[in-house]
Amino acid sequence: MIKLALFILFLPLLSFVLQIFLGRRFEDKKGEWVSVGIQFTTLILSLIMFVMMMSKHDPGFSLEFHQSWLDLGLFKIDLGLYIDNITVIMLNVVAIISSLVHLYSTAYMEGDVRYSRYFGFLGIFTFSMNGIVLANSLFMIYIFWELVGLSSYLLIGHWWEKDSAANAGKKAFITNRVGDIGMFTGMLIIATVLGTFNFQQIAERIHEGVWAANAGMLFGGIEPHKLLTIAGVLVFMGAVGKSAQFPLHVWLPDAMEGPTPVSALIHAATMVAAGVYLTVRIFPFLTADAMATIAFIGGFTAIYAATIAITQNDIKKVLAYSTVSQLGYMVMALGTGAYVAGFFHLVTHAMFKGALFLASGSVIHAMHHSLHKIHDHETDAQDMRNMGGLRTRMPITFGVFMITTAAISGIPLFSGFLSKDAILAGSWAYAANVHEGWLANLHLAWLLPVFGFGAAAITAFYMFRLIFMTFYGEAKRPEIFRHIKESPKVMTVPLMILAILSMFFVFTLPSVNPISSHGWFTELIQSPESAVTTGPAFELEHFEHGLHAAHVPAMATSLIVAALGLLLSVLIYLLKKISAEELAQKLGVLYRGSFNKWYMDEFYINGIIRPFLKGCGAVGRFDLDFYDHYLINGWGRNAKKTSRGVGLADDLIVDGAVNFSGIIFQWLGWTLKFIQTGKIQNYLIFVLIGAALLFVANVF
């Protein structure tokens, strides 16, 4: 199994290397199929692992593989792979989406300026994503964490001729790095106290009490439990960045500047879920307070992003905010202790959100072709206000869109219903039964279900708004509509596969009860025990107990709110009973706030980045124009002034003395010049006189 995992890890890297160094030469010779082939090979290998896992059917299955990497004698870092059921399922998710996206891209990206480069970047992304999934230690996760950041940067900026794309790539990378600082600091705390980065060892050592014994060495004897909370939250900061949680979510909508398949792969299905995956991995050593923080951030993000998605007109922006919102769900689930639900939603979301993005890509692709035909280069191909009535022209895309929208909105028979319901039930149970963590202590725990159900209603609303605006009604721009046609098979087949994977039974087999998530997935994935021994840990028993009680009311409520959202959407956008414009006018401030993303970008730019850059400018000027110019060169200038003074004194006194002696010797010279005859014999005489005088002087 380890060997399989190594192949899965490194094959995509091979694809990257081939495409970067040889890709250009084979661009016209179907070179991209090498990458596609490699990707499907990893898919097959992943499926083999999946089958092996299913045949074992052991929830406690795990496997670890070490390799010493860095050894300083007194300090070492090991790298290695850790494989359990979560790993295998994640590997499959990555492999499925990645291979389908590869296939899809052969059509979508056809004729692109940097076609081979694109496939190379997809390769390195898949490699680093698999690295995150397989990592057995925080340090290794961090390495691949940065590498997915790199590939995300490269792919967002794929069309860097556009300033907006270049900006978005940079923004994504830097925003992620802000989160990474937190993660890195958290790692440092853990490594300092426990002396290891390895997940298993961390949990073990905390359990053994090493943490309680050693934590006092940091921050002047901090309370160990508090430090563990801090460490957990800091590591989670990495997830905040990568999974686009509030307040570091701003990069994800901008990242839609990248090609749409990339958005599907990286910014919807896999990479952004890496944050959630990280939280899954650190779950055993999160304290109650840390989990409360995580839950609150996730819940807030879920509803916050949903409110923004309502008013967006760009089809990809809607989906982007929906992604942020759904990621918030997952994070909230993990924070409330609904471990299985959180991870479940990660998997189901990957399928239907991947499909949604690819389907929107299909629409955009069709729009582009049509705009190209009518030589219109002004119109935005992604703006839903230019679409409408597409269902007749693009039936497959439309069908996929319907299925996946139903899934994301939480409509029974689709996977999203099951996972979302589990999350909502979890938040309900948390609010009702858990008494530890600051949310519970402040009596704010009920905020979480409120966020959750609110977001569920809004999700149903804006997703159907998207469908109605795009596929229903009459065509808003008939001249474009005329040339719209369904995308080719290589694009629609991946769509259909993902749509099938969004059905409920995929995850519940062998059971086929559409309203119960019980099945292979819940059997294989089980909540780990908390390793926290330093203070209040998460009360898993209370929670599990409450989960049963909350299940039915939560399901009922979620169905009701989803139906409400759907109904409102039908009324406004399908039947036009309520005018959207009037509603917007009435809501005024709220509408503008939502439309402008609650001004977060403006806040960052004007509140943080601009002042900071000004500060940098000031530092730069201070350094050269003030510090260097006045202080350092001041030394030089003062030295010059002093030397000028000294020079003056020199002229008058020292030089005067010198000149005086000069005068004397001039006179002497004038006097003595008569003895300089130029005749050698005269000189000889003088020498002899001198010698004689010396003799005489010596004797007397």
Place this chain on the structure above:
Amino acid sequence: MENHLLSIVTFLPIFGALVIALVPKEKLDIIRWGTAAITGLQLILAIWILKVFDFSSADVQLVEHFAWIPDFNIEYFLGIDGLSAPMVLLTALLSFLAVFSSWNIDKAHKGYFALFLLLDAGMMGVFVSLDFFLFYIFWEVMLLPMYFLIGIWGGPQREYAAIKFFLYTLFGSVLLLLGMLALYFISEPHTFNMLILAEQSAEFGKTLLLGMNAGKVIFILLFIGFAIKVPIFPFHTWLPLAHVEAPTAISVILAGVLLKMGTYGFLRISFPVLKDATLWFALPLAILGLINVIYGAMAALAQRDLKKMVAYSSVSHMGFVLLGMAALTPAGMNGAVFQMFNHGTISAMLFMLVGVLYDRAHHRDIEGFGGIAKVVPIYAGVTALAFFAGLGLPGFSGFISEALCFIGAFPVFTWITIFATVGIVLNAGYFLWAYQRVFMGELNSKYENLEEINNRELFALIPLAIVTFFLGVYPTPMLNLMSATLNHLVEAVKTAGMVAGL
């Protein structure tokens, strides 16, 4: 032969400089290729040195030890250990590659290459000498060629830059000289031998000098001397100017090797010889490291001149080195020396790349380009690689050394390290921002016919890229090379601290 490897590797360039000086000045090819051959030979010798070097030992090796001026107990004492071996390799590697960046020097070639070789010898000598007096001589030998190389072959403000560099470093040298003489006269018997001085470490903490603790006074003297070379804030202002005005190859040497001499000096002399004072000064050193990291990065963000930006990035990166070594932990110390090596290779790449662009466009204004990745894709790719290596991306060696510095420093200077991590973001900020403005966006029509990077330039860059990448994936060889010595050093300083009750 093997016993004199270090002498050979040090004096080979001087011999080369003499030979170059005898070649008629019209024979340009002979001068260039001759220099390349000599530095290449030096590189081979440096690799050979690593081959005969015993990785597991913390002692100095390949020792050459003779009395030189016996009346003053001055010795000709060469030797390398795990601290200097990476530096010797770095010097040889960069000297060799920098020759290829010197190809388009446009005047007085003979003088240039002869001085270049002299500089090379000076640098090598600093890293291999174990007698403080000898060390000082090489330290000064390096200074003069540098002055002329900047002052004659530099950019428009070259004379100002050169004189500034010279005065700054000379000021440092004077303090260094004072510190050296103080050590000499306190030690009993009077000696310049660094190993013996290190053994007498405890004495310096007890003796009084000018009514103060001699160890601390000398440490401060040496600190300023070395800090100017590093450069540590507030002694850094010579650096941007000197870098900007120097010709490409000299910038490479300046950033790649010269900056390392400051930190090397700390680890070779200040730390082992003045152990008590080192512990006393560790915290200020870490704070200065933090200031370097943040201040350098902020200043880099503000620059419009690409080369200046890279220069300030050096200030920032050297801050990590200071932080790592101030911590006095195995991870921090190894990280610091590893970072010295990595910064050498990475900043060398950066300066070479800036030089390539400058040769074609004749300016370095970041705002003055735009979209040139379209016309020079290979150049853009190599630059992207170097920039990502510079901002500490995993997979490149810089990441490992920075991470080690942080890991090492965290238990000791927790808050300082936390603040220093902000440097990671800032580094990403200025590199990516600069990259975007130069390479991305609409193509600036002025540069439609920009020439792609040529094979000679690639030849100088690719070895560095390979080294950076290889050590990023598999750092063990380099870390093995130095860990024995550095762990020993950390142990020695810590033990001294315990004895002194600190």
Place this chain on the structure above:
Amino acid sequence: MADFIFWMIWVLIVATAGLVAFGNNLIHSVFALMGTFLGVAGIYIFLNADFLAVTQIVVYVGGILVLLVFGIMLTNKISTAQISQSSVQKGLGIIIVLAILVIILSAVLSHDWTGSIQPMNFTDTVAGIGKLLFTDYLILFEIASVLLLGALVGAATLARKEL
């Protein structure tokens, strides 16, 4: 007898040297100089320096003196049988030279040479000189040969009509 010969030679040397110094005719001076050289050779014999005596005669009389004669012949018109020579600063010269002579003589005579010093009678100096020449004085000998060569070349170069 030996004493007598010695003193005869002594007087001969002083007399001929005086003629060289004070004579009015250059040709006479040259021939007087020959006398001086021969006298010195005689003195050498008294000092048991047989090799030197022979060398003195061969080199000085046979070589240098001939050169001097050539010098005179080449720089004066042959027809002028009497090549007169005048002197300058005679007064000052004689005073100074006498003073120096007095100084030297006072130094020589003030010291009692007879006391401790016994003369050594060499029997055959040629072998000794030859041995020394190729052992202790080898380098000097080599240098001398180079010097001679240099002088030879130099003289030839200088004597050419056009420099």
Place this chain on the structure above:
Amino acid sequence: MDHLSSYLVLSAILFSLGLYTVVTRRNAVAILMGVELILNAANINFVAFSKFVTHNLDGHLISVFIIMLAAAEAAVALAIVLNLYNDRGHINVDEANSLKQ
């Protein structure tokens, strides 16, 4: 003849006469002759001391070298004299005063 001083006195006189010749003669060849006298005086001293004081042959050897030197000097000096004559038509040293500038 068995007294060192008799040789030394002879040498002193010879030296003085040579010196006088060098100082007063106008003719370059005559000056050269004076130089020869001085050299001979020195030689006598060397050989005499060799016999009476040092009792070895070192003095003889020095004398040999001086004789050799004298020969070389005479050759070069005569070449110079010839040149001077070619240049000026006479060899009067007191008129050669290009040193006075």
